[in-house]
Amino acid sequence: MSYAEAIEAANSLVKIVPMLGSHPGRNDYENALLLIEYLVEYEPDSPLVEMLSAKIDKYERTAPEFAEFNARTAAIPAGVALLRTLMDQYQLTQSDFENEIGKKSLVSRILKGDRTLTLRHMQALAKRFDLPVSAFIE
Incomplete structure (x- = not known):
């Protein structure tokens, strides 16, 4: 050609x-x-x-x-964005994270941006979803 x-x-x-x-x-x-x-x-x-x-x-x-x-998307912390994506992908609710984060009210505050994910939360979420902890770090 x-x-x-x-x-x-x-x-x-x-x-x-x-x-x-x-x-x-x-x-x-x-x-x-x-x-x-x-x-x-x-x-x-x-x-x-x-x-x-x-x-x-x-x-x-x-x-x-x-x-x-x-x-708006750029303003969402990476860990929270990933958590929202996982919730959507696996059809999970705020109540489904008691073992990793705590009560539904705390999950709600994290999703709203009033609180942040702690290292312990990130480690537990990473273990649950078989992801590196770094995926949740801002």
């Missing part, structure tokens, strides 16, 4: 695959999400997965409509 053919193929791809252009919009973003879902399920080895993932990530980090969300 010549350089000219490669450039022509790339330009054709940009025209038909959402988000690969230089100025993606909201519709491109939504279409890219649908396409990546399809690719992950049916064609996980496609090079489009990596290309689209990078474009989606960049769009989500820089698009004005995500600015407030990104700011």
Whole structure:
């Protein structure tokens, strides 16, 4: 394949695959999400997965409509963010952490940011979920 053919193929791809252009919009973003879902399920080895993932990530980090969300997310301590993710992933409630953290009220205060995870909490959570303690450290 010549350089000219490669450039022509790339330009054709940009025209038909959402988000690969230089100025993606909201519709491109939504279409890219649908396409990546399809690719992950049916064609996980496609090079489009990596290309689209990078474009989606960049769009989500820089698009004005995500600015407030990104700011709120950045303000959440890493350990609390991980705890929320684990709760969601394993469908756990605040009451499910009595052995690792304590009473539901303490878990609630930690999730709200009124209290912080102690080293003992982090060690217990790391052991429960088979993760390194460092994953919970800010």
